Amino acid sequence: MKNLIYTLVLLTSVAGLLPAQQIYRYEFEIVNMQHGVNSAADDYSPMFSPAANRLFFNSFREEGSYGKADVYYAPFENGEFQEAQNAGRTFNRETNDGSMSLAKDGFTVAFAAAGRSEGLGDTDIYSAVYKYGTLESIQNLGEPVNTGNWESQPSLTGDGMVMYFASNRAGGQGGTDIWVTRNDGWGKWSKPENLGPGINTPDDEAAPNITSDGGTLYFSSEGLSGYGGMDIFMTKMTPEGWDQPTNLGKAINTEADELYFFAPDAGDFFFFASAREGGKGGLDIYRGTPNVFGRGMFTLVVNVVDSLSDSPLPSYVDVFDVRTGEMVTTFATNTKTRDYTELLPANTNYRVEVSFKDYPRKEQQVYNVTPNESRRVKFVYGSMKLADFDLGKYNIPFFVTGYYRPNVRAHLEELNERKRTDLRGANYIERVPEGSKKYERYESYAETVEQLFDEVVRKSIDEYLPQFIDESGGEVVEYTVTGYADPQPIVGRYVENDTVSFYDANGYAYSVKQGDEMTNLLLSGLRAHHSAEYLKSALAAQSSDPNSPYRRLVKDGRIKFNVIAGGVSDDRDDFAAQRRIRISITRKGRKTEF
CATH class of the missing domain: 2.60.40.10 (Immunoglobulins)
Incomplete structure (x- = not known):
């Protein structure tokens, strides 16, 4: 027995049309049912009945036949399909007896047969009742289902009320087409409708199989783009009608003909017929597992x-x-x-x-x-934090006591001069005379503060900002600078001319203008503001090229700075370490208006 393992990838288009789009994939085992089922003649149209536990199919084999093409069945026992047997005289006559379909009740049957005396055309569709292994109450469906042409290959929905079939009758798209008819509940079938150019082509479409729920249709087509010969396709019912057919892919379809796909809504196997190489002759029946098709889509x-x-x-x-x-x-x-x-x-x-x-x-x-x-x-x-620099862990003061510009060397050097000019009267700012021991300590702190700012700038330029340049979604980089003050009381008023705005940790807006009474909260906000300004200037200084990531993102409005007053910091034992900032860098979705 020849077993083939495939990964089945369904494709919406193949053979030179649009690029193939993968729909889903499973690993399937595809088996030629050589033992007991296939013969050297054509074996085709498999239909498994869970109720009868039998695989029905058609065969042109001569041994044990009543006519040219007969209905056979292979019992399924102990997990294996047994030797096929002719279904008997109620199924078969001397002419061709074709495909059959069994509704979910296990009794309602539709089948095709050729050359019968009561027939209207070359091949007609009949109804019957399946009981105890035989067919009873056989009736030609008559008009409007049957015509003087060829009607065959019926497939019933699970309730037996809708039937799909193939026909070369007038009014189609060309060749043989797929048609549908509906039962009114009183035994009368409606005038068949052609499934239209979305399914049918000027070439042949044949062998429809509708899932029990009526929502997924499998059929074979020579006109839709495929791998060669007749390929098996699938289409799903939508509120707008049948959607674009999907080729079942190369695990099932080959350069040869593949037809008569059948997937029961219960059971481990699906079935189809193929003329591919490696069979016993003509069309052979293959089974596949797992059966993910019969459950509907x-x-x-x-x-x-x-x-x-x-x-x-x-x-x-x-x-x-x-x-x-x-x-x-x-x-x-x-x-x-x-x-x-x-x-x-x-x-x-x-x-x-x-x-x-x-x-x-x-x-x-x-x-x-x-x-x-x-x-x-x-x-x-939403947002994702890229980095978090809590600079308090370095246990050094980032600011001179009472001051709000970060303690880098340039700010320290100008502090004494500013104390005599625009900062005159700001008595809450510590005096640090040049040459004093205190000044020397702040100089050593300033060197560390600059290194820490440089680390934020370097990682921004080398690691964080470049990943946003090729990001067509327009995501925003958000720098949040939070300032803190130590719990020592502050007495005095803000003396500078500039008005500074910021938010507290709860999102309330604040502004500080000349003459306002200073508080620890306002001091922490000023520290956040001036640290953010220093960070901006440092980023700009290291990004002199107009095409640098920072310059491009600023130009596109994709860098935002948040300034937050953190208030009093009391999570450090050392007051000096509480005079600090925190910088976080966050990815914040698409660009919006700020």
Whole structure:
């Protein structure tokens, strides 16, 4: 017995049309049913009945036949298909007896037969009742289902009320087409409708198989783009009608003819017929497992969006079958497409995982999906902290006592001069005479403060900002600078001319203008403001090239500075260490107006 293991990848287009889009993939075992089923003649049109536990099929074999093409069945016992037997005189006559379909009740049958005296055309469709291994109450369906042409290959929905079939009757798209007719509940079938140019082509379409729920149709086509000969396709019913047919891919389709796809809604196997190399002769019947087709299909809709603008984001999406752990589909999203739709087998639980940049991988469960439904999962990405520099851990003062410009050498050198001019009257600012021991200590602190600012600038320019340049989604880099004051009381008024605005940690807005009474909170806000200004100038100084990441992001409005008054810091034993700042760098979704 020849066993072939395939990873089945369904494609929306092949053979020179649009680039193939992967729909889903499973690893399938495809087996030629040589033992007991296939013969050197054509064996085709498999139909498995879970109620009867039999695989029915048609064969042109001579041994044991009543006519040219007969109906046979292979019992399924102890996990194996047994030797095929002719289905008997109630199924077969001296002419061709064709495909049959059995509704879910296990009794309602539709079948095709050629050359019978009561027939209207070359081949007609009949109804019957299946009981105890025989057919009873056989009736030609008559008009409008049958005509003087060829009607064959019927397939019933599970309730037996809708039937798809193939015909070369007038009014089609050309060749043989797929048609549908509906029972009114009183035994009368409606005038058949052609499934239209979305399914049918000027060439042949044949061998329809409708799932029990009526939502997914499998059929063979010579006119749709495929691998050669007749290929098997799948289409799902939507509110707008049948969607674009999907080729079942190279695990099932070959350069030869593949037809008569059948997938029961229960059972481990699906079946089809193929004339591929390696068979016993002509068309052979193949079985595949696992049977993910007969349960019907559902549409998974995936959104990956930004939390601020709700715009789509570029990401990678993987979908897993929860039971098996198998990845059944993977695809990439982009910034132009919002909805990504994937056609997947229903009645299966899935896990959807998304990777987006350096964010932690996210996942959502999709459980209890039913045939024909549409299930949407939405992944929302907001801010992500890239770095956090809590400079208090260095245990040095970042500011001269009472002062708010960061203690770098340039600010320290100008402090005494400013105390005599625009800072005159700011008695809350510590006096640090040049040449004093205190001045020397602050000089050594200033060197460390500059190094720490340089570290923030270097990592921004080398690591953080470049990753946003090729980011077409327009994400924003947000610098949040938080200032702190020690708990020592401050007495005096703000003396500078500039008005400075900032927020406290709760989001309340503050501003400091000349003459305002100073407080620890206002001092912490001033420290955050002047530290942010120093950081901006340092970033600009290290980004002199107009095409540098910092300059380009500033020009595009994609860098934002938040200034936060942290108030009194009391989490350090040393008052000097409480005079500090904190800098965090955060990715903040798409660009918005600030």
